[in-house]
């Protein structure tokens with residue numbers, strides 16, 4: 001089932017005398033239970049797209065449905081079906097954690113009893129029980145971010161939008177937030193659509209990525225598909241015998257784009273690394289060529305990003 005569907009979604013801003021086309025006709029299809037990463041350099045149009053999908057900003061043109069509900073015709077319905085966690089959560093720093101969660105539930109018209117029971121569940125799920133009576137301003141960065149996410153989940157939305165959920169967190173807290181995001185999908189089948197500036201996060205956490213640049217989607221696919229789309233995988237084989245014999249064994253095999261022989265090793269650029277490793281081992285064995293080691297390397301998402309946008313995400317940050 002498609003949970004997020006957008007067609008030709010666009011937003012233009014008037015800036016002085018000129019127009020800024022922040023988002024220029026974005027199509028999105030996200031299935032229920034997917035974790036989607038929305039990545040792009042600074043100013044690419046991520047936040048503007050997210051603000052449209054969460055009804056905070058009206059599209060200039062295009063349509064979108066969230067959980068089957070029309071964004072423009074029924075924005076209140078979309079807000080009931082989805083949760084949004086902004087970059088800086090709008091929580092009162094002096095409020096107490098459990099009380100603030102209950103208040104959020106009441107804003108979504110949960111009964112008092114339902115709000116308490118939902119808050120109790122989320123405090124448990126997000127490891128916040130020990131800080132339930134603390135003031136929000138006393139929380140650590142990771143606790144604070146987990147609380148922001150819990151706030152977005154009080155009304156049990158089927159879709160959760162997260163704007164840079166781990167920015168500024170230390171590696172351990174980031175890993176912890178990832179675990180909680182994964183658990184949302186495992187336990188409740190929640191669809192998660194997140195923006196991130198961390199390509200390792202996109203790689204480790206997301207099922208699929210949409211790469212946006214200059215307001216347009218320039219690539220989409222699983223992290224592996226995107227990496228493969230760049231240049232193929234790299235297989236390096238160290239042979240114990242004659243490298244020329246290895247070359248004869250491997251030349252012209254399907255899926256191998258490039259074959260280079262050095263002193264003791266053979267270097268291949270291949271379509272699909274896993275498949276090629278098996279194929280290469282069989283071919284060498286069949287030709288009686290001994291092998292010391294075989295190594296598979298993939299282009300990183302940084303390579304993908306650089307190729308697609310001409311910028312590294314890190315440059316963008318700088």
Ligand SMILES: Nc1ncnc2c1ncn2[C@@H]1O[C@H](COP(=O)(O)OP(=O)(O)OP(=O)(O)O)[C@@H](O)[C@H]1O
Nearest residue numbers: 013014015020022041042043044045046047048049
């Ligand atoms: N209210 C506005 N008025 C004029 N231009 C705007 C407005 N909001 C955004 N823009 C412009 O639209 C473009 C897209 O901005 P957006 O904030 O969506 O990018 P982003 O991908 O979220 O960037 P970042 O990674 O820096 O948060 C930018 O050129 C930005 O300057």
